[in-house]
Amino acid sequence: MKPLVLCILGMLLVLPGVGDAGNPGPKARQELLGLGACVGGTRAGKPCVDGFDCDDERGAPGTCSTRVADVAIRGTLTLISDKDAGRWEDTSTTPETKDASGNVVPTDFSRSTLTVILEFTRGDRGFAFAETFKDLGDYANSALKIDCKGFCVPTWRDPAVENRIATPSVEGDDGGGGGGGGGGGGASTPGIRIAWATPPPAIGAALVDALGLPAGATPFLEVVNTTTIFDHARTQDPLATVRRLKVTIRALLPAAVPQATR
Numbered sequence: 001m002k003p004l005v006l007c008i009l010g011m012l013l014v015l016p017g018v019g020d021a022g023n024p025g026p027k028a029r030q031e032l033l034g035l036g037a038c039v040g041g042t043r044a045g046k047p048c049v050d051g052f053d054c055d056d057e058r059g060a061p062g063t064c065s066t067r068v069a070d071v072a073i074r075g076t077l078t079l080i081s082d083k084d085a086g087r088w089e090d091t092s093t094t095p096e097t098k099d100a101s102g103n104v105v106p107t108d109f110s111r112s113t114l115t116v117i118l119e120f121t122r123g124d125r126g127f128a129f130a131e132t133f134k135d136l137g138d139y140a141n142s143a144l145k146i147d148c149k150g151f152c153v154p155t156w157r158d159p160a161v162e163n164r165i166a167t168p169s170v171e172g173d174d175g176g177g178g179g180g181g182g183g184g185g186g187a188s189t190p191g192i193r194i195a196w197a198t199p200p201p202a203i204g205a206a207l208v209d210a211l212g213l214p215a216g217a218t219p220f221l222e223v224v225n226t227t228t229i230f231d232h233a234r235t236q237d238p239l240a241t242v243r244r245l246k247v248t249i250r251a252l253l254p255a256a257v258p259q260a261t262r
Contacts, residue, residue, distance in 0.1 A: 075120030
């Protein structure tokens with residue numbers, strides 16, 4: 001199974017505070033994206049995406065050595081999480097319990113799935129890239145102090161189970177629609193808060209082609225906000241939970257390669 005990398009802000013590009021419910025910030029961003037650094041100024045040597053990261057109103061600004069493609073496209077990222085995936089006629093549900101961190105998780109991860117869909121328009125052409133993941137397993141990273149158990153997206157601190165996807169991350173992020181559910185009410189920790197992310201490998205390769213980027217470019221997503229949560233995470237609900245996010249699609253260029261446009 002190919003790894004899915006969706007960093008929570010503080011993570012895909014940052015998760016401090018509430019973001020800790022998913023991923024760490026600058027250090028994860030630097031590891032996953034291979035960022036350059038600020039040159040000159042009071043923030044010299046700090047990882048950066050663009051010149052704004054090197055600004056410091058208390059001192060001289062620096063410049064950023066990271067090469068960002070001249071691409072910024074709005075799109076929609078949809079996460080569909082199901083704890084009860086099965087055969088067409090199967091409406092049975094999976095019991096849940098709490099793990100050592102207080103997350104509500106299925107007692108059996110073998111039926112858990114996570115589908116990632118990225119949709120956007122470029123010019124007069126629409127695009128939709130999607131993949132479904134199962135058997136994600138555990139993820140540990142001592143450098144980032146992550147030891148996730150069960151159904152883990154690389155760099156997420158907690159499992160990417162349906163209850164977590166359904167749980168609002170901050171006050172006011174209460175989504176809409178969806179009926180029943182219970183993700184928000186049943187969780188003892190804040191929900192995911194994705195601020196930036198690198199797409200799964202196959203979606204990343206499709207983005208490089210669709211955007212006319214050079215080989216070696218690294219697409220990433222900057223999450224604008226969660227637009228809707230359709231919560232079906234209640235234990236006795238066999239339907240999947242859907243979470244939609246508005247994103248901006250950007251990309252880093254490989255060193256010493258000119259930008260390509262299409």
